[in-house]
Amino acid sequence: MYSPVIIIxxxxxxxxxxxxxxxxxxxLTLIYGVLHIxxxxxxxxxxxxxYLVWLAFDRLGLDPYLSTAxxxxxxxxxxxxxxxxxxxxxxxxxxxxxxxxxxxxxxxxQNLLLAGFNSDTRTIATDxxxxxxxxxxxxxxxxxxIGLGVSIVTAIILWLILDRTDIGKAxxxxxxxxxxxxxxxxxxxxxxxxxxxxxxxxxxxxxGLLMPSFYVSPTxxxxxxxxxxxxxxxxxxxxxxxxxxxxxxxxxxxxxSSLFLGDSLGQIGIFLIFILVLLFKPTGLFGARG
Amino acid sequence: xxxxxxxxxxxxxxxxxxxxxxxxxxxNILNLFIFMMIIALAAQxxxxxxxxGGLSSFGHAAFFGTGAYTTAILQTNFxxxxxxxxxxxxxxxxxxxxxxxxxxxxxxxxxxxxALITLAFAEVLRVLANSWSVTGGAAGMxxxxxxxxxxxxxxxRRYFLLILIxxxxxxLFLTRWLERSAFGAxxxxxxxxxQAAQALGVDVFRIKMQAITLSAGVTALxxxxxxxxxxxxxxxxxxxxxxxxxxxxxxxVGGAGTIIGPLIGSVVLLGLGELxxxxxxxxxxxxLVVFGVILVLCVAFAPNGIRGFFxxxxxxxxxxxxAA
Numbered sequence: 001m002y003s004p005v006i007i008i009x010x011x012x013x014x015x016x017x018x019x020x021x022x023x024x025x026x027x028l029t030l031i032y033g034v035l036h037i038x039x040x041x042x043x044x045x046x047x048x049x050x051y052l053v054w055l056a057f058d059r060l061g062l063d064p065y066l067s068t069a070x071x072x073x074x075x076x077x078x079x080x081x082x083x084x085x086x087x088x089x090x091x092x093x094x095x096x097x098x099x100x101x102x103x104x105x106x107x108x109x110q111n112l113l114l115a116g117f118n119s120d121t122r123t124i125a126t127d128x129x130x131x132x133x134x135x136x137x138x139x140x141x142x143x144x145x146i147g148l149g150v151s152i153v154t155a156i157i158l159w160l161i162l163d164r165t166d167i168g169k170a171x172x173x174x175x176x177x178x179x180x181x182x183x184x185x186x187x188x189x190x191x192x193x194x195x196x197x198x199x200x201x202x203x204x205x206x207x208g209l210l211m212p213s214f215y216v217s218p219t220x221x222x223x224x225x226x227x228x229x230x231x232x233x234x235x236x237x238x239x240x241x242x243x244x245x246x247x248x249x250x251x252x253x254x255x256x257s258s259l260f261l262g263d264s265l266g267q268i269g270i271f272l273i274f275i276l277v278l279l280f281k282p283t284g285l286f287g288a289r290g
Numbered sequence: 291x292x293x294x295x296x297x298x299x300x301x302x303x304x305x306x307x308x309x310x311x312x313x314x315x316x317x318n319i320l321n322l323f324i325f326m327m328i329i330a331l332a333a334q335x336x337x338x339x340x341x342x343g344g345l346s347s348f349g350h351a352a353f354f355g356t357g358a359y360t361t362a363i364l365q366t367n368f369x370x371x372x373x374x375x376x377x378x379x380x381x382x383x384x385x386x387x388x389x390x391x392x393x394x395x396x397x398x399x400x401x402x403x404x405a406l407i408t409l410a411f412a413e414v415l416r417v418l419a420n421s422w423s424v425t426g427g428a429a430g431m432x433x434x435x436x437x438x439x440x441x442x443x444x445x446x447r448r449y450f451l452l453i454l455i456x457x458x459x460x461x462l463f464l465t466r467w468l469e470r471s472a473f474g475a476x477x478x479x480x481x482x483x484x485q486a487a488q489a490l491g492v493d494v495f496r497i498k499m500q501a502i503t504l505s506a507g508v509t510a511l512x513x514x515x516x517x518x519x520x521x522x523x524x525x526x527x528x529x530x531x532x533x534x535x536x537x538x539x540x541x542x543v544g545g546a547g548t549i550i551g552p553l554i555g556s557v558v559l560l561g562l563g564e565l566x567x568x569x570x571x572x573x574x575x576x577x578l579v580v581f582g583v584i585l586v587l588c589v590a591f592a593p594n595g596i597r598g599f600f601x602x603x604x605x606x607x608x609x610x611x612x613a614a
Contacts, residue, residue, distance in 0.1 A: 037402075038402035038405070038406065086586070089590065090586055090589055090590035091589060091590075092590075092593070095401055095402070096346065096401070097589050097593070099346065099401075099402055099405060100346075100542060100585060100586075100589050101585075101586050101589050101590075103348070103535075103538075103585070104582045104583070104585035104586040104589070105582065105586065106582075107535065107578055107579075107581060107582035107585070108578075108579050108582035108583060108586070110575075110578075111575030111576070111578040111579045111582065112575070112579055114574050114575035114578075115573045115574060115575045115576050115579065118574060119574065218575070222531070226409065226410065226413060229406055230410075233406070265417065265421055267413075267417055268414060268417050268418070271410050271413050271414045271417070272414070274406075274407075274410045275393075275407060275410050275411065275414070278394075278397065278399060278403060278406065278407045278410075279393055279394070279396075279397045279399075279407075280397070282397065282399065282403060
């Protein structure tokens with residue numbers, strides 16, 4: 001019923017969209033892996049990044065890929081401040097408190113954006129948005145090919161930071177043994193905030209990669225957040241390779257299920273995977289603990 | 291008996307609203323009270339599981355929406371009256387609760403995992419209701435306008451408010467019963483430490499199942515009454531995250547795991563939300579910003595909600611008087 005070219009194109013498109021999903025999930029899983037918290041504000045922060053990209057284009061005429069270079073450090077600072085001065089102190093370190101504070105933050109951010117920008121969807125029109133890269137008989141959208149490449153590079157950089165730098169070493173120490181880390185002189189509150197900031201910076205890059213081919217409205221991030229949670233749970237909470245593979249997998253599932261079921265029912269595939277993984281293998285594919 | 295005094299305060303508060311309504315309230319205030327009571331009911335439902343059982347659901351929309359759609363479909367497509375719709379709505383809501391509970395508690399989900407899976411179930415139902423013809427798809431469905439007690443629709447909206455008050459009062463009795471029953475004691479025990487409770491012989495799985503079924507039924511009731519008030523339902527209203535969030539916020543802000551908490555929470559939140567909206571001149575979403583800020587402030591400065599904040603103050607004053 002479908003020609004193999006269409007199916008392979010859908011698969012590849014899914015893979016490329018999945019790479020950006022993986023980037024969103026990477027931030028989420030990093031925060032979970034170190035702080036052991038589920039960050040419900042993650043989706044709302046992605047929306048903030050996407051609006052920043054849109055603003056830079058709309059007001060200053062900056063190309064999304066160019067403005068991302070500025071927005072990424074900005075989001076890093078926002079993430080640091082949120083964890084250090086709001087989430088950390090307000091939640092008193094209790095899991096339930098963190099869950100509620102990040103949920104509250106996501107509601108605040110989402111509705112501030114609604115108040116500021118109303119519910120219109122905003123897009124960016126670039127000349128390369130519809131350009132395609134021909135590979136044999138396949139035609140692949142240029143923004144998605146770039147998305148795949150940049151996501152891979154970002155994941156490698158993140159891995160290098162965690163593996164090779166002093167702060168990376170401190171992050172890994174805190175993730176393993178918080179008390180021990182603080183006893184040897186690591187400032188745990190600072191490390192938490194840096195981790196949160198790194199996770200938030202990933203969102204800036206994801207926002208920059210999404211905007212040329214996607215739209216933003218105040219609820220855009222909310223749509224992504226369940227997908228990101230699905231990836232994180234599928235890959236194993238806290239696992240970085242899990243987030244990457246999970247992201248690619250979910251991208252493919254979404255592309256294939258919307259090809260056969262249509263866009264609105266296509267989402268069901270993702271939620272069902274999410275529920276099934278939670279029920280039958282809550283440790284995910286690569287997770288160490290449940 | 292602190293619990294008893296709290297229960298009486300809550301009843302007295304409801305009676306005051308009822309008397310005010312009968313004496314006469316401006317139409318917009320009456321509508322606000324009606325909405326407060328609907329949210330208070332949903333929050334009372336959330337509180338039974340999230341407050342007493344410590345299982346924070348982020349997806350009570352699944353029960354609210356099932357109640358709403360059940361009664362709407364029974365009335366519109368099958369010509370049943372509103373009370374049959376209401377009973378069936380509560381029953382179906384409870385069944386959905388039992389199914390979600392069975393699956394999640396079997397898998398031993400707690401904490402953020404439980405929050406996430408309830409959210410996902412509500413989303414699945416939302417997507418399904420949005421594309422199924424029986425629920426009217428994306429267009430939603432209307433309930434026919436028919437005034438009268440059997441249809442639970444009144445040309446004088448004060449009657450509807452009084453019926454809502456009666457339902458909220460009933461949930462206060464239910465919660466007071468829970469606090470005094472063995473079931474409630476088991477539920478609180480597993481909230482505090484479910485492994486210890488299990489070791490002491492509490493059938494943790496059964497208690498959780500009973501709690502989610504009861505909790506879902508009460509929130510489904512709120513959904514049924516929502517439909518009777520607005521006579522319209524669609525997937526984003528019925529299964530949207532707004533109701534999951536408002537039920538949770540109201541219970542937490544008022545004081546989770548207390549009799550009066552959800553009622554205080556919904557009155558304070560919706561009251562402040564309405565005030566902000568009237569000052570801000572109809573900026574969309576501004577009331578929800580206020581809800582979010584209040585939630586964060588509560589978690590930071592009053593972890594036991596408004597109810598806990600005042601009882602802490604009372605304790606401190608009593609201690610000071612003892613010392614003097």
